[in-house]
Structure formats: C-alpha cells, structure tokens
Amino acid sequence: MPENQHNSSNDNKLVDFEKRCRQHGLKITPQRVAVYKTLVGMDTHPTAEEVCQKVRDEISNISLDTVNRTLHTLSEIGAAFVVEGTGQPRRFDGGLEDHQHFLCMKCGKVIDFHHKPFDNIDIPDELKGQFKILRKTVYLEGLCGMCMHIENKSIIE
Amino acid sequence: MPENQHNSSNDNKLVDFEKRCRQHGLKITPQRVAVYKTLVGMDTHPTAEEVCQKVRDEISNISLDTVNRTLHTLSEIGAAFVVEGTGQPRRFDGGLEDHQHFLCMKCGKVIDFHHKPFDNIDIPDELKGQFKILRKTVYLEGLCGMCMHIENKSIIE
DNA sequence: ATACTATTTAATATCTACTCCTATTTGTCA
DNA sequence: TGACAAATAGGAGTAGATATTAAATAGTAT
Structure with a gap:
C-alpha cells in the first residue's frame, strides 16, 4: 500500500471513472478511457484540439470529433469540468459596481x-x-x- | 440636487467616461459614446452582437466591427469588463481536486x-x-x- | 457466442464570433 | 481653418464548434 501510491491513486481514478460511465449507461470504449486519462494527465487546461493532439500518441487515428464529443460527455457526467465561462461568446459588462x-x-x-x-x-x-x-x-x-x-x-x- | 438623481448620475457617468477616454488619448466619437451608453443601460451581459443590435436604434449604420472594437477598447481602459473566461475557446479541466x-x-x-x-x-x-x-x-x-x-x-x- | 445498439471514423457542411483589410470619414490640436 | 492621425464602414476572410452523413466497428447483455 505504501510505495506506489501514485499509481494506485491513478488506478482508483480509472476505476471510479468506469463506474461513473456505467452509472450513466455509457460504454467503456478505449477512446473514452484514453481521452479521460490524457485530460487528467495534463496540468494545463487544454482545448479539445490540444487533448486530441496528445491522445493521438495512444490512439493515432482518433478523430477530433470523438475527442470533442467525449470531452462534452465527460463534463456531463462530472468526470471533467469546463473552465469557467470558456466556450461562450465574449460577454461584456458595463456595471462597474461591485457584483x-x-x-x-x-x-x-x-x-x-x-x-x-x-x-x-x-x-x-x-x-x-x-x-x-x-x-x-x-x-x-x-x-x-x-x-x-x-x-x-x-x-x- | 435631489429630484432627478438618476439622470445626474448618468450624466456623471458620461462625463467620467469622456474624461477616461481623454486620459487614454482616445477620441470622443459618437459611436464610442453610443456603445458605452448602451452597454451601461443593459442589465444583461450582452455579446457584441446584442450590443450592436441595440446601438443601431441610435446609429443605424454602425458596423459590428466598430461595436466589437469599441467594446474591447472600453474594457482596456476600464470602462467595461469582459465576463470571466468568455470569448475563449472551450477549455477542459480533469483535475477534480479542489483548486x-x-x-x-x-x-x-x-x-x-x-x-x-x-x-x-x-x-x-x-x-x-x-x-x-x-x-x-x-x-x-x-x-x-x-x-x-x-x-x-x-x-x- | 450472438445479436443489438452505441460508438467511432471521416468527410462535408454549417454557423457564429471574430478579425483583417482598405478606402473614407472625422475628431483634435495647432 | 487646415492638417494629421485616429477611427469607421463594409466586405472578405478565419477559426472554433457543431451537425450531418454513412458505413464500419466494438461494447454489452442475454
């Protein structure tokens, strides 16, 4: 239990992830797992495009469409998040009072x-x-x- | 001083705004003033497109590009703000720990x-x-x- | 093991938000 | 008032995101 705490925690993450998929009636596909693993392994806040680039190390012919779709799925089931506000048209705010x-x-x-x-x-x-x-x-x-x-x-x- | 506090506060806003423009070496154009007034008058958080629609009540042929540019200018000089994160490609975050x-x-x-x-x-x-x-x-x-x-x-x- | 269905690929199309370009117009300052 | 630099209109171009298609593939439940 001591030693490779890191790997076991990664394993746990994967187990949790698969459980979460099943709970939502989603199939455990290699693409889904790869996208999830890749995203979790990146400490930046990648765009779908950036995730796609990296996933291709593992699944060389995965399509951007799948990565995009998967990322959305992940955030729907709570396995990932969309960074605040991103992905929306720029919105302006003229109210200068504190709020x-x-x-x-x-x-x-x-x-x-x-x-x-x-x-x-x-x-x-x-x-x-x-x-x-x-x-x-x-x-x-x-x-x-x-x-x-x-x-x-x-x-x- | 009592009565129309609302209007005088709007007037003040405009005076402040023009001062702010001059401080930054920006010309006081009718378009700029109209965009500013419109944005301040909206209590939603409009996109450039939405602001443009509304400004056209006043300046019917103002171009979307001008509205867009002006809104950016306004946020550069601190007369408006961009709502957090908006206007950026969607970014994902797989880190589920608190941060x-x-x-x-x-x-x-x-x-x-x-x-x-x-x-x-x-x-x-x-x-x-x-x-x-x-x-x-x-x-x-x-x-x-x-x-x-x-x-x-x-x-x- | 089989059948059913979800999922993926790949190519195309679409849409919207935004940016760039250029000729023209217009504030501003001397 | 005139000259200069800044700003604008309008159109064209780009990028990101999504949707559509079809056919092929692959999980999953029985």
Missing part, C-alpha cells in the same frame, strides 16, 4: 448578484507575489430559476 | 492554484433559494509571471 456572476450551465445566461462579503476576498501574499492580480471575484455556476423549473417539470411529466 | 483558476489577461493561459480557504466559500441562503448551485469558485485575473516580466522589460527598453 458577482452566476452562470446558468443550461441556458448560458449570466446573472448578477451581490453579496457584500464577496467584494473583498483576501488574497494570500503567496499569490500576490506570483501574479499581478487585477480582478478577483467569486464565480458560481448551476441552474437558474427558470431552468430549475423546467427540469422539475420534465421529471414529473 | 481555483487564475487567468492571465495577456497570454490567455489558465493557471491552477490552491488556497484552502477558497474551497468552502459560504453561500448565503438567499442565493441558495434562487439558484441550484453546482459549482462555486474564486476566480482571479491579471498578469502571470511571464507576462509581468515582459511588461517590465518593455518599460525599461
């Missing part, structure tokens, strides 16, 4: 809210040394009231 | 960091009622070490 953003993951709407304690988050000195921080905010994602409502209705029907 | 994101506004790189106190931000009940919150994070933007370095060099040279 925070909530993104509805379903309809894509961005909704303002304001919670005073979020205005002045304390940044640790360690980060201040590494970066020049120009903006800091709390960012929430989930379902907005409307989409929550629609989802509940579709369960009842 | 936060820092976006370099110059090179577009997303860098992970981890600050324990950010893992469990307290969401007020008021928001919990309004939304189904699936993710919450602290999000930072600024200049990464590399871009900070480049910027300093170019000042010296």
Whole structure:
C-alpha cells in the first residue's frame, strides 16, 4: 500500500471513472478511457484540439470529433469540468459596481448578484507575489430559476 | 440636487467616461459614446452582437466591427469588463481536486492554484433559494509571471 | 457466442464570433 | 481653418464548434 501510491491513486481514478460511465449507461470504449486519462494527465487546461493532439500518441487515428464529443460527455457526467465561462461568446459588462456572476450551465445566461462579503476576498501574499492580480471575484455556476423549473417539470411529466 | 438623481448620475457617468477616454488619448466619437451608453443601460451581459443590435436604434449604420472594437477598447481602459473566461475557446479541466483558476489577461493561459480557504466559500441562503448551485469558485485575473516580466522589460527598453 | 445498439471514423457542411483589410470619414490640436 | 492621425464602414476572410452523413466497428447483455 505504501510505495506506489501514485499509481494506485491513478488506478482508483480509472476505476471510479468506469463506474461513473456505467452509472450513466455509457460504454467503456478505449477512446473514452484514453481521452479521460490524457485530460487528467495534463496540468494545463487544454482545448479539445490540444487533448486530441496528445491522445493521438495512444490512439493515432482518433478523430477530433470523438475527442470533442467525449470531452462534452465527460463534463456531463462530472468526470471533467469546463473552465469557467470558456466556450461562450465574449460577454461584456458595463456595471462597474461591485457584483458577482452566476452562470446558468443550461441556458448560458449570466446573472448578477451581490453579496457584500464577496467584494473583498483576501488574497494570500503567496499569490500576490506570483501574479499581478487585477480582478478577483467569486464565480458560481448551476441552474437558474427558470431552468430549475423546467427540469422539475420534465421529471414529473 | 435631489429630484432627478438618476439622470445626474448618468450624466456623471458620461462625463467620467469622456474624461477616461481623454486620459487614454482616445477620441470622443459618437459611436464610442453610443456603445458605452448602451452597454451601461443593459442589465444583461450582452455579446457584441446584442450590443450592436441595440446601438443601431441610435446609429443605424454602425458596423459590428466598430461595436466589437469599441467594446474591447472600453474594457482596456476600464470602462467595461469582459465576463470571466468568455470569448475563449472551450477549455477542459480533469483535475477534480479542489483548486481555483487564475487567468492571465495577456497570454490567455489558465493557471491552477490552491488556497484552502477558497474551497468552502459560504453561500448565503438567499442565493441558495434562487439558484441550484453546482459549482462555486474564486476566480482571479491579471498578469502571470511571464507576462509581468515582459511588461517590465518593455518599460525599461 | 450472438445479436443489438452505441460508438467511432471521416468527410462535408454549417454557423457564429471574430478579425483583417482598405478606402473614407472625422475628431483634435495647432 | 487646415492638417494629421485616429477611427469607421463594409466586405472578405478565419477559426472554433457543431451537425450531418454513412458505413464500419466494438461494447454489452442475454
């Protein structure tokens, strides 16, 4: 149990991943596993294109379409995440007062809210040394009231 | 001074805006003013396309390119903001451990960091009622070490 | 082992957001 | 008022993402 903790934790990840697929009725294909492994192994935040390049070390003829589709699938079942806001057309905000953003993951709407304690988050000195921080905010994602409502209705029907 | 506080505050905004333009050596064009006024007047987080539609009520033949360019200019001089992450190709993240994101506004790189106190931000009940919150994070933007370095060099040279 | 169905490939098409180009127009400053 | 640099309109071009197709492949449940 001691030694190769790293590998066993990777193995666990894979086992968890396969379990998660089964729970969602998804087949365990080599492509899916390869995309997942590759993504987890990258410490950047790759685009589908970048993941595709790397997966091809393993499955040389995997198509970009599959990688794209798989990445979306992974984020649907919670095995991966989409970095906040990316993949959406650029949105502008003229409100200069302090406020925070909530993104509805379903309809894509961005909704303002304001919670005073979020205005002045304390940044640790360690980060201040590494970066020049120009903006800091709390960012929430989930379902907005409307989409929550629609989802509940579709369960009842 | 009492009565139409609203209008006077709008006027102030415009005066401030024009001052801000002059400080940055930007001309006060009708297009710029119209785009700014329109954006400030919208309480959504419009895309350039949406702003363009609305500005055309005022300047019917303004080009989308101008609106786009102007919106970028506005965010460069701090008269508007780009909503976190938007406008970038979709980026994926397989790291399921708690961490936060820092976006370099110059090179577009997303860098992970981890600050324990950010893992469990307290969401007020008021928001919990309004939304189904699936993710919450602290999000930072600024200049990464590399871009900070480049910027300093170019000042010296 | 078999049959059923999900999945993949590959090529094409489409759409939208954005950027680039160039001639023309227009603020600004002297 | 005139000259210059900045900004704009309009069209063309690019990139990213998605959708469509078809035929081939490969998990999975029985």
